[in-house]
Amino acid sequence: MSAPERIAPAQEDPPGEASASSSPPQVRGAAVRALIAERVSSVEVLAALLILLIILRDPLAGLLSAPSLATWTTVFVSVMVQAVPFLVFGVLLSAVIAVFVPRSFWARALPKHPALAVPVASAAGVVLPGCECGAVPIAGSLIRRDVTPAAALAFLLAAPAINPIVLVATAVAFPNNPEMVPARALASLVVAMVMGWLWLRLGRTEWIRLPHRPELDGLRRGEAFWAAVRHDVVHAGGFLVIGAIAAASINVLVPERWLQTLADQPVLSVLALAALAVLLSICSEADAFVAASLSQFSLTSRLVFLVVGPMVDLKLISMQAGVFGRRFAARFAPATFAVAVAAAVVTGAVLL
Template identity: 55%
Template structure:
């Protein structure tokens, strides 16, 4: 927080100088316009998302979630997938919740399904996607279906092939809860906002740089090569590690690319990226992460491509 305050004050002091530099350089002006447009549009949804995420962390405990899950494997996986839509949360919050829910058999598969579904298909994310793509209502439907199918597929794959011995990290459980609900809420919201906002800045800056630094012929080439565009944007989603409440605005800014690769970007990002891989390795163990992360990337990319071609067409 002190770094954030100092940065804001510093930018305020150099505001006039920065404005003069931007006004005389068309390329910098274009990049600044793209950056500000993405950041200003995404920020309200980011704030709303972290507030809801903080409320979930305060009032919805892992033990309570575990009691809501059915015992039958297929039913538990479906319930966890649909439950992700009703319990909005950031990717960073869903990993610890899933770890606390995790157990052998049914509970483990359902926990992983919830971990992938909650940050991808919750109402805040879907509304943000609708705002980012005002002329493409099918984009919201395609994102919801593809993300839900990805979560359910990974839960089913774990139920079929997962091995408890891959979980090498034990979860430390506190013996006594001393923090008040207000303290829990404010700490969760503060943590999620600072982390998500930092990645939003990186993502908006990357999108602005792509508009200015990448030649237009490269985008034309990607637009004409659907498979190449899908692979490039899947890799970009993994590297940028954007928050799911804000990634739709970055995807919408890449209007020079077809809709299907941008859908892949939106489905892959909340499922697996570099920060999620690190968190999964820390919570579950390296043996789990090096198996689960690549499988999630393949499943998310494949499902998003199939759903995109079916709903959006080759565009």
């Protein structure tokens, strides 16, 4: 029997190179695209945009000089410039509360009787500010720490609406109507307490799925603080930009006579701004400046916008559904909307 023949090992391609004959066209195309993506960085993209702007500078200059676009830019920039400082300050304070205030503090500070805990938790929003993006996880943490859900939900509604940052922003946005500040505070406080007491009467614990915020678990306090700040700035800032764009677009695209016709109808104007507050989903630290730009509408209609927005909007409904469960959000959001509109209209009729 002859000795077995030696089989020469197959010659391998160098690492990172594939034989053209053995690679299908789809693989070769994907490899080329990946190579281009690796070599094209943000610097090249920025350079290309700058070159494009230089080439198109004459058409763009003519477009930017249009009166309607100039008005749009003015409204957008004015809303952003006035609102951003309040938004940043509010997010920082919200992160401090979420990270550095012990969760057990609330269980010790609130009255044992649930009916008495509701107004105390509502009033706590004055001294513990935070935007609605931060109030939802804080309220969830309170429930997990055995705080009665009625008190936690009252705080959830009150904190974004009656805290000092929001009230100061409202005063700055309405310098000629200082009565808007107490009207907003009173109407929002009433809504928070009424919804807390309604939950005591009609709410069920099985509607709430206990929340959990895993992205902050296991982090040191400093890391958790900056993680909360980044999260809230990205979310709240994004919605602020959308709100400013919407406010500027309304002032430019919607004919003045349409807005005036709608504003002249008391019921329609209230319902329109209530629905607009839900759709725009603006952070409470910045919504007063958007409301102030809607000068065609009455103060009562704009008060409805300011009361409804921090309590019921698209982002809050989605956050509440994710934190507390869909069964909770499907019941809590419509009830809060109705109570907020009614409280704002009554308060506006009395104070404005």
